[in-house]
Amino acid sequence: MDYFLELFIGGLTRGSIYALIALGYTMVYGIIELINFAHGEIYMIGAFTALIVATILTMSGMSGVSVLVLAFLVAVLYSSCYGFTVEKIAYKPLRGASRLSPLISAIGMSIFLQNYVMLAQTSDFLPFPNLLPELPFMEPYAHIMGSTEFIIVTTTAVVMILLTILIKFTKIGKAMRATAQDRNMAMLVGVNVNRVISTTFIIGSALAAVGGVLIASHIGRINFYIGFIAGIKAFTAAVLGGIGSIPGAVLGSLILGWTESFATGYVSSDYEDVFAFALLVLILIFRPSGLLGRSTTQKV
Amino acid sequence: MKRLAELRESLVIALWFMFLTFPILVIQVNTIEKTIIWRWQNLLYVGIGSFALSFVWRYFIGKAAAGGRASGERAEEKTSILQRITADSRFSRSAILLTALIALAFPFLSSTYQVNIMTTALMYVVLGLGLNIVVGQAGLLHLGYVAFYAVGAYTYALLYQHFGIGFWTALPLGALMAMVFGLLLGFPVLRLRGDYLAIVTLGFGEITRIVLENWSEFSSGPSGISEIPRPGFFNLAMDLEESTIYLYFLMVGFVLFTIFVTNRLQNSRIGRAWLALREDEVACEAMGVNKTVAKMTAFALGSTWAGMMGVVFAAKTTFVNPASFTFLESAMILSIVVLGGMGSTLGVILASFLLILLPEYLRAFSDYRMLLFGTIMVVMMIFRPQGIITNIRRTYEYHFERKQNGAPDASV
Structure with missing residues (x-):
């Protein structure tokens, strides 16, 4: 039973991280119908920035929570800036181009950012300090759920609630929903669509950065390639839940997290990444619109 | 101001x-x-770099916007000059003759090392043309092309290891295996929209590599399979230099064969169906084209070429391991297609020479190779989505559109 619970919590933790990244995919897709391939790289850049900031701060004698908070803030800031810039360079000139063009541009951006980090930093794995504090009240449950896992799950839950409030109850949230529904109509009623798209990219990138810092502290090492696989998996989660749907992305991520956790726990750990893709192909065959997605008919 | x-x-x-x-x-x-x-x-x-580049960027963006706004007369003239050069029989005939002479003389004028590089470049020409069928002609974004390349390479390696099968028998078998895999993957996903296809093929490419790495009993894992024989020629004993030259000529033959086939395909019934599919799926279906069959054919044919090249790759390097089949390889082939112009044969050939030979000769830049490929994909999509050499048929279509509201065009 303990083993089952451990796997369950492991899956929940994984799922939370996937959800943070998947939200960026799903929000961008909901608004401009583009798979933002560079999203995984934004997450990776967030983790790298946090590592750099944390190392500098630790070496200059700071410690504890202040390092964590500062590293978090800087990582979120930089990831958002990168997301914003990527959109401006690679996607904005291509609005209205054929469907294939922004996709190829997105892949190009992803390859560029990966190699930029690799050349500027290193191609080796870097150890990432565990920034998350040990919580004393989690001590008795440590064999099932460590405090790192607890922090990841709680942070994700809080971020999700904040995001829901932002989308449901604020003016920019309303504008985002309007743009997702019908971009031209939103433009006609006075929504600044370009600004909405930029905001979406910024929010998505900030979420990815949060996920990046959390998972890097949890796993303890990063390299330039982590964004690639994480990105594909988060995308799988977004498709599983129904791309474009925000609760769908969270649900899909949790299901994916559990699938991977149980499959590696009970079947084999060598094929960890294969399960996610197999799941993706299965969903696409049987329910292409995802669990919570609406199936849309293409109109002429 | x-x-x-x-x-x-x-x-x-x-x-x-x-x-x-x-x-x-x-x-x-x-x-x-x-x-x-x-x-x-x-x-x-x-x-300094971004300050300077921002001027270049602004200039080109302005130019692209102006080009879109203008009546298009100027743009038409420019493409037609390029077209006229490629279509002029006097020019193209002498160019083909010259290329043939250079291709024939090349291995005798340069070192084995140079011939080896050239063979690699020719392999990428074939791979680029193969992917061009899928991406350029049918408009399906395929990101796991390298998986089929791997299937071909491992088919030869394993067949040799277990049954001692030679290159010439393995070649059609590798192509067939890749085609079967292409159909297996294509069957579930090709009914879906393009973006899903991109991500599933990407996933498939990664799965193939992971399986090859982990399933040691089958593929010998990360250490790979070595001592695969080079292609033979009627049991003739060849030393290293001779077999390199032989492989080079074999590749020249492959390239010619591929060019022939892709050109014939482009003008065939199925080629026109692909074109229609690329331009508008709904309209294409309405015209009675079986969408799934057309997509499957493109996918299977593209995979066949990858499989064939995989066999050649295994024979050339005499060693295969999963590390040769990463996503970066797929990305490289894709950027060849993108740079060359989707659907353009000549463009793809030029682009593969450019992208393979340039980093090879400019050693200092070889670290920045992938950075360059990424940049090419973004920049080409923004400023010149039709590639360095525009496909002639595509401009012809433009022609048709414009003449429509005027006098009827004789050429239609």
Whole structure:
């Protein structure tokens, strides 16, 4: 039973991280119908920035929570800036181009950012300090759920609630929903669509950065390639839940997290990444619109 | 006034990029030895570079916008000059003759090393043309092309290892295996929209590599399979140099064969169906084209070529391991297609020579190779989505559109 619970919590933790990244995919897709391939790289850049900031701060004698908070803030800031810039360079000139063009541009951006980090930093794995504090009240449950896992799950839950409030109850949230529904109509009623798209990219990138810092502290090492696989998996989660749907992305991520956790726990750990893709192909065959997605008919 | 505003804008852009690249480019931490390296000079390069590039960028964006707005007369003339050169029989005949002479004489004029590089470039020509069927002609974004390449390579390697089967028998078998895999993957996903296809093929490419790495009993894992024989020629004993030259001529033959087939395909019934599919799926279906069959054919044919090249790759390097089949390889082939112009045969050939030979001869830049490929994909999509050499048929279509509301065009 303990083993089952451990796997369950492991899956929940994984799922939370996937959800943070998947939200960026799903929000961008909901608004401009583009798979933002560079999203995984934004997450990776967030983790790298946090590592750099944390190392500098630790070496200059700071410690504890202040390092964590500062590293978090800087990582979120930089990831958002990168997301914003990527959109401006690679996607904005291509609005209205054929469907294939922004996709190829997105892949190009992803390859560029990966190699930029690799050349500027290193191609080796870097150890990432565990920034998350040990919580004393989690001590008795440590064999099932460590405090790192607890922090990841709680942070994700809080971020999700904040995001829901932002989308449901604020003016920019309303504008985002309007743009997702019908971009031209939103433009006609006075929504600044370009600004909405930029905001979406910024929010998505900030979420990815949060996920990046959390998972890097949890796993303890990063390299330039982590964004690639994480990105594909988060995308799988977004498709599983129904791309474009925000609760769908969270649900899909949790299901994916559990699938991977149980499959590696009970079947084999060598094929960890294969399960996610197999799941993706299965969903696409049987329910292409995802669990919570609406199936849309293409109109002429 | 306008100049001043532009100058100010470029300055802002330069400052923005200096801010953006600051942590990654300037600071390098070593977490083990606890040292920090500050590389301030990079900040300067980024500042100057982005300041200059912003002018270039603005110029081209303005030009692209102006080109879209103008009546199109000028653009038409420009493409037709390029077309006229490629279509002029006097010019093209002498160019083909010259290329043939160079291709024939090349291995006898240069070293084995050079011939080897050229063979690699020719392999990428074939791979590019194969992917061009899928991406360029049918408009399906295929990101796992390298998986089929791997299937071909491993087919030969394993068949040789277990049954001692030679190159010439393995060649059609490898192609067949790749085709079967293509159909297996294509069957579930090709009914879906293009973006899903991209991600599923990407996933498939990664799965193939992971399986090859982990399933040691089947594929010998990461250490790979070695001592695969080079292609033979009627049991003739050849030394290394001779077999390199032989492989080179074999590749020249492959390239010619591929060019022939893709050209014939382009003008065939199925080729026109692909074109229609690429331009508008719904309209294409309405015209009675079986969408799934057309997509499957493109997918299977593209995979066949990858499989064939996989066999050649295994024979050329005499060694295969999963590390040769990463996503970067797929990305490289894709950028060849993108740079060359989707659907354009000549463009793809030129692009593969450019992208394979350039990093090979400019050794200093070989680290920046992938950076270059990524940049090419973004820049080409923004400024010249039709590639360095526009497909003739595509411009012909434009022609047709414009003549429509005027006098009826004789050529239609």
